[in-house]
Amino acid sequence: MNIIIPMAGMGKRMRPHTLTTAKPLIPIAGKPVVQRLVEDIIGTANEKVEEIAFIIAPHFGKETEEMLVNVAESLGAKGKICYQEKALGTAHAILCAADSLKGNVFIAFADTLFKADFKIDTSKDAIIWTQKVDDPSAFGVVQLADDGRITAFVEKPETFVSDLAIIGVYYFKDGENLRAEMQYLLDNNITDKGEFQLTTAMENMRNKGLGFYSDQVEEWLDCGNKDATVYTNQRILEIKKDKEQLVAASAKLENATIIAPCFIGENVRVSNAVVGPHVSLEAGVTVENALISNSIIQAQTTVKNAHITNSMLGKNVNYSDKAAELSLGDFSVIL
Template sequence: MKIIVPMAGIGSRLRPHTLTVPKPLTVIAGKPIVQRLVEDIASVIDEEIEEIAFVIGSSAKGFPSDTKEKLLNIADKFGAKGSVYIQHEALGTAHAIYCAKESLSGPCVVAYADTLFKADFTLDVHADGAIWVKEVENPSAFGVVKLENGIITDFIEKPKNFVSDLAIIGIYYFKSGEKLLAEIQYLIDNDLKENNEYQLTNVLESLRQQGAKFITGKVISWMDCGKKDPTIDTNKQTLEFEHLAGNNLVSDDVVLENSEIIQPCYIGENVVLKDSKIGPYVSIDKNSTVTNSTITNSLIQKNVTISNANLENAMIGNHAKYNGEFTSVSIGDYTEIT
């Protein structure tokens, strides 16, 4: 099984945090979003992962020079071959997949690195394909599918009138990467664009009309990482899942001086907590120091210094320094408020 991860977007809605770190590499509860995404997929497909191919943007679009190395390290954690491709121009969801054409063979999962999910179903690898979906209250904001006897009969992009509440979350299984590539190639060769982009929904509909039978994989939790508040909520939900699974995310070398940790929390290596109350639902990455502070429901990255703070619903980037009593802050990398 191969996993294709298009992640070439610059993540502008999550700025300032994505000015120095690509959104899929933002750390949630101690792990990059894209690593957690691959873990979620691996738990569902229950197949050996042969290759993980990442599609990123160019350095001109703000992707740091070490992005490739970090992604290859993630693939290595799964014992898989790692490949990194560059999408130089934003030409749509199908075009992003096309950039990884050299890796499109055999069974593959395509997963856009915008969301995390939890699912309790087993993927039927004998189906032609599967689309991960989630029931939503406002289907008009999403691409949705219609079902008949468990088989997808239609794909509708942002329907104005109600046709279905099963929203496509951006994760797909294809039994044949070759057939997927051939259909995308047809779109590109014939310049078949929608809103000036090559859309994956058009590829799916074409495959369906040719007889491919797509099933749905329903998820129990769909977590968005597009903006600050949803990302903090994703951190909260992830901590809850880890806690319920019995996983301890507090490093053994955390220094506690007159401080309290209220679970669930992630506290990384070499973190020092002095005269502080941390949690619940707080992630603090490695080499950070918190003094005389109370922090709840917040996401703190590595090498951060916080003092005299009362934080809730806060997101603070790497190497930041914060001293104050503001709440609901969003502070990017290397920022100092002292």
């Protein structure tokens, strides 16, 4: 099986954090979003994952590319870097990894995490994972028959047809067939709302007799904006608290209270402070005389004499001020 991870988006809703860091590389409980996503996918697979193709923008840089390849190799797969220079829709993005579209393929867009207890049924032609939502007009949705077979795909419906939103996680038994259908869209300039859509290719495949099925995840965790990412960090800490070592042995805690679950990274220093619950302190963070809850504090940041909650602070931030909810990008200074 191959895994394809489209992740070339600009992440505008996550600014200022994505001005210097690609959105899928934002840390969640000590690991980048994309690493947690790939680990969870591999946990669902019944067969060996041979290759993981990451579709990125060219400006992400060599350091990011090397990190992604290392993630794949740490999980026993070959890492491959593919480039998408223009955002022309989901089908266009996936086709940037055309050489990896062969055999059994799992595709997941890297701005979402999920909690699920399933194994991929590789006997099915295709599986589309969904979640019920209150406002389906912002999503692609599926309509189902009684046996779970998908009868229609609708991209961002203006009138109600279904509340089962496609969360961006897919399995295809025949990657070559999917590639051919998406290439047909590009060759014939077939767009939906100005973009080449995966849902269009899937509808064509369904009309030709392929069996598409829906399966629902237990929980869909979005990383699209600051508040959603902070909440996702909270949920991942709860899910992983008994499965991962969340406090590094090198952390220095002096007169500190840690209210679990929290992630405390390598060489973190906490003194005269209360941290938690649901806080991630990445490597090299310093916290002094502070109260921090429900927040993500990225590497090498210093927080002093402050009370913060529901916040994201980027790398190398220096913050010392009153109580607040914050979203500060890298290298910010507030004293």
